Amino acid sequence: MPSLVVVGTQWGDEGKGKVVDLLTEFADVVVRYQGGDNAGHTVIAGDDKIVLHLLPSGVLRPNCRCLLGQGMVVRPGRLLEEIDALAARGTSLDPARLTISARAHVVLPLHLAADEAEERRRGERGIGTTRRGIGPCYEDKAARRGVRFADLADPDRLRALVEDATACRAPLLERQGVAVPDPAETCRDLAAAWARLAPFVGDVSRAVHDELERGRHVLFEGAQGTLLDIDQGTYPFVTSSTTVAAGACAGAGVPPGAIDGVLGVCKAYTTRVGNGPFPTEADDETARKLREAGGEFGATTGRPRRCGWFDAAAVRRAVRVNGLASLALTKLDVLQVLGPEIRVCVGYEVDGAVEPEIPLDRLDRARPVYETVKGISEPLRDVRSPDDLPASARRYLALVEKWVGVPVSLLSVGARRAETLVFDNPFRLRRRGASGRHAAVARGPRSAGRG
Known part of the structure; x- marks a missing residue:
């Protein structure tokens, strides 16, 4: 699979930066296709914490070409600051590695x-x-x-x-x-x-086309999340661009047929920055625990994030509108602070009926329906193999997969690259509906042992 879109499935801040950085091991090109420096993608490289606002997360891989598409809005001074900051730590960029769309x-x-x-x-x-x-x-x-x-x-x-x-x-x-x-x-x-x-400005649409023609692996990196999409999100509390996978085509200048797969990224719980509806927002004490354990402060603004329970009904909608083949689930280790029970929103009761997806236009009268699972008490950051996941973590993953409708292909149990379990390489997964139906997904060895 030469091309893959990575999108957020919640209100942003899902951990896309880490996931994209990990996947750039398999990618030759990374393309940002929308948004601007309102996004903050955090990457941990060795002992360094690097926050990128405009440059693609693949910039830390020396052999990875980085493209800023026409769907982006870019503050030139901020872009130069990022380029200079990377140069100061030994990562230099030249026009062969970085291209900015002349139409951005x-x-x-x-x-x-x-x-x-x-x-x-x-x-x-x-x-x-x-x-x-x-x-x-x-x-x-x-x-x-x-x-x-x-x-x-x-x-x-x-x-x-x-x-x-x-x-x-x-x-x-x-x-x-x-x-x-x-x-x-x-x-x-x-x-x-x-x-x-x-010297960095050129035709990004043509560049992506040429790279795909050469058989290169191209990764399209989305910013924000599905629930912040101008059309698919909690309007008017949304961003001003198309954050869903369809935005990669318009924002990078490629046809729909050029996209081979879509990977969704979500946290094991839910966060939101700023105003707007948040049906699964937790009580103050639970939110505080999640915020402190998960470092939930905006990478761009530093604002504390609102925290709540995992909303499978919202992610299920993101699966549908993005055509997701699988999910990358991040920050599972943070759930240890929640004690003996964890809640997951599995639907919404609206006017006496339960709906499986978040009812965006009727949230004022919708009530989350929760399912409870036993908490995760065992430490996870030292887990390096799917076979070593404790039963409590397996139960939680099984519940998530059941209600969102697609498998988890990547699981993050810490901030570092090594603290990631790969069940299936997303570059090998076909997109949903690729042959007129939901394409089959190869499963890793962890499936049989899932509790």
């Missing part, structure tokens, strides 16, 4: 200011954005007044675009008491960034 949109200082102004305008009804300018940048893209990387090569066109965008945004900023960035200063800063980034 540029996040301007104006967009950060507009993000702040809009959150102020909403007041208590605020979305709880990261204030990184992501939404306003996508707004300008849809309104056809955005700035793309290709525009940075033409100073006159760039100036006209920045001045037009500023004229459109200035009234709201002034009403909300937010300073309006100077267009001339913005253009000067972008010119300086362009002087360094120009």
